[in-house]
Each structure stands twice: as structure tokens, then as C-alpha cells.
Amino acid sequence: MNHHPTSSKIGHCIVCGRSFPLSKLHRAAGLRPHLYELIAEEVKDCAPDSLICDEDLARFRRRYVENLLEEERGELSSLDQKVLDSFEKGTLTVQTSTAGEGDRKSSFGERVADKVASFGGSWTFILSFIAILVIWMGVNVIGVFATPFDPYPFILLNLVLSCLAALQAPVIMMSQKRQEEKDRLRAENDYMINLRAELEIRQLHEKIDHQMAKQWERLAELQQIQIELLEKRDDARKG
Ligand SMILES: [Zn+2]
Known part of the structure; x- marks a missing residue:
């Protein structure tokens, strides 16, 4: 050849x-x-x-890790599969930030809901609300206008407050739902990163074991060669 x-x-x-x-x-x-x-x-x-x-x-290693995962968790989820694929390609498909994706998906209404919910949970809102109540009652009790537009038991004020409360609840729920969605994405991301790290560690174990076994083999071979050399020298001396 x-x-x-x-x-x-x-x-x-x-x-x-x-x-x-x-x-x-x-x-x-x-x-x-x-x-x-x-x-x-x-x-x-x-x-x-x-x-x-x-x-x-490499192919058998991948299958080995796959089997290990399946043994541990039963069915492989699509998330695990995604991580395994990225693992094999040696790329990092896991996003380091989900904030961008969350913002991209949100509609105008959802963003307004977020703003309203965050304003509704601030001291600015509470203080200005108290101020409005006091002014409303004051105007009607003192009689700034000739005929007060909402006299003493303040029935109109009651209606306005009920409407406000009725609207505030769904807005807060909307905002909470979005927050939950963000948390879910983040948790998924964390899970993928953890799983990847786990696979990476397993792979390292595998490599180290392999390396050690190989080294032992080489050492044994070296020893064999040395013994042969020694024997040859002895033979040469005798001969
Ligand atoms: Zn081959």
C-alpha cells in the first residue's frame, strides 16, 4: 500500500x-x-x-446520556430534547434573557394594564385618591356651587368608587397573568441551563474515566516494553 x-x-x-x-x-x-x-x-x-x-x-455517548435521562425521568420532554440537541451541536441555544421575548410578545393593552397596575399600587395613587375624595366631599358639604352636584350621602361618589374597584380587579389580574408568564419563561430557562450543566458534568465524568483507563493502558504497555528491553539486555549479556 x-x-x-x-x-x-x-x-x-x-x-x-x-x-x-x-x-x-x-x-x-x-x-x-x-x-x-x-x-x-x-x-x-x-x-x-x-x-x-x-x-x-460520540454517537454512543449521546445515546448513553439519553438513556440515563430517560431512566431518571421517564419520558423525555421536548425541553430535554432541545437541550440534548444543542448539547450535541455544541451550541448554546438557551437564551440568557427572557425579558426581551416577554416585551416583544406583549400587546398595547397588556402594557397599559401593567402601567395601570403599577400606578394603582403606589403611594402616589393612594394620596391623590384621598385628596380627590376630600375635595369631592368638601365641595358638596361646604356648598361651593349653588346646588351641590352630589349632596350628603354622596351617592354619585359611591357609584364612581364601585366602578373604579370593578375595573381595577381585572386590570390587576391581567398584569399578574403577564408576570406569571414571565416567571414561567424564566423557570424554563433555568431548567434548561441546569440540565445542560448536568449533561456537561456527566460528559466530563465520562471523559475523565476514559482518560484514566487509557493512561493505565499506556502505563502497562510502557512497563511491558521496559521488561522486554531488560530481558533483551540480559540476553545480550549472557550471549
Ligand atoms: Zn466508526
């Missing part, structure tokens, strides 16, 4: 059958036991000394 000297060390991926340089391949024995089991389930002739390429390993 017409290969570069270093590419003489090639192996075949047990899953897809393509050949790769050995540096691109992973020994099945170096993987996590659970991951190995998962691969062995699909690939019948998978043995501890089989080799697997990066691409297939």
Missing part, C-alpha cells in the same frame, strides 16, 4: 468498518462499562480489544 510511514498503524472501526490511524481510534476496553455494554448490544462482534472511531463513540 502507498501509505505514509506513520499511517501504517491503522485499525478498523468495529461499528462502521472504516479504517483510521490508531490515534483516532479508541479501545473498547478503555470505555466505561455501561457504555461498552451499550455498544456491545448493537454491535454483536464487539470485544474488549475492538476499536471504535471518534464519530461512533
Whole structure:
């Protein structure tokens, strides 16, 4: 074969059958036991000394994490799926701010409701309201006009106040509903960030385990080479 000297060390991926340089391949024995089991389930002739390429390993890792999630939570929700997809692509689809989205969706009426509700819950409103009541009663009791427009039991004032109360309740409810919507979005966002962090940590665990197993393997190999060298030297001495 017409290969570069270093590419003489090639192996075949047990899953897809393509050949790769050995540096691109992973020994099945170096993987996590659970991951190995998962691969062995699909690939019948998978043995501890089989080799697997990066691409297939990443695919099995993803499935492994997926299985873990499913085991823990039962059905995968669409939110989990979204996080998994973004996880695989290596992108961050989670929005860092939901405030912008909330504002974009709100209609004119909803924004007015927010303004009215926030004014209704301020000291400015309470004080000006008391002032209006006092002026209304004062004008009718003292008799600024020839005939007071709303004499003593202030029936008209009563009607106005009832109307005001009746209107205020739905406005406050509207505003509360919007606040709840915002909170829900924020909670969803937090959940996605947490789930992503969890997956990220799992992946790290996986990588560290893999790395450690690989290191042990290399160490054992080194030792083997040293022993062989020593034996050779002894043989040379004797010979
Ligand atoms: Zn492969």
C-alpha cells in the first residue's frame, strides 16, 4: 500500500468498518462499562480489544446520556430534547434573557394594564385618591356651587368608587397573568441551563474515566516494553 510511514498503524472501526490511524481510534476496553455494554448490544462482534472511531463513540455517548435521562425521568420532554440537541451541536441555544421575548410578545393593552397596575399600587395613587375624595366631599358639604352636584350621602361618589374597584380587579389580574408568564419563561430557562450543566458534568465524568483507563493502558504497555528491553539486555549479556 502507498501509505505514509506513520499511517501504517491503522485499525478498523468495529461499528462502521472504516479504517483510521490508531490515534483516532479508541479501545473498547478503555470505555466505561455501561457504555461498552451499550455498544456491545448493537454491535454483536464487539470485544474488549475492538476499536471504535471518534464519530461512533460520540454517537454512543449521546445515546448513553439519553438513556440515563430517560431512566431518571421517564419520558423525555421536548425541553430535554432541545437541550440534548444543542448539547450535541455544541451550541448554546438557551437564551440568557427572557425579558426581551416577554416585551416583544406583549400587546398595547397588556402594557397599559401593567402601567395601570403599577400606578394603582403606589403611594402616589393612594394620596391623590384621598385628596380627590376630600375635595369631592368638601365641595358638596361646604356648598361651593349653588346646588351641590352630589349632596350628603354622596351617592354619585359611591357609584364612581364601585366602578373604579370593578375595573381595577381585572386590570390587576391581567398584569399578574403577564408576570406569571414571565416567571414561567424564566423557570424554563433555568431548567434548561441546569440540565445542560448536568449533561456537561456527566460528559466530563465520562471523559475523565476514559482518560484514566487509557493512561493505565499506556502505563502497562510502557512497563511491558521496559521488561522486554531488560530481558533483551540480559540476553545480550549472557550471549
Ligand atoms: Zn466508526
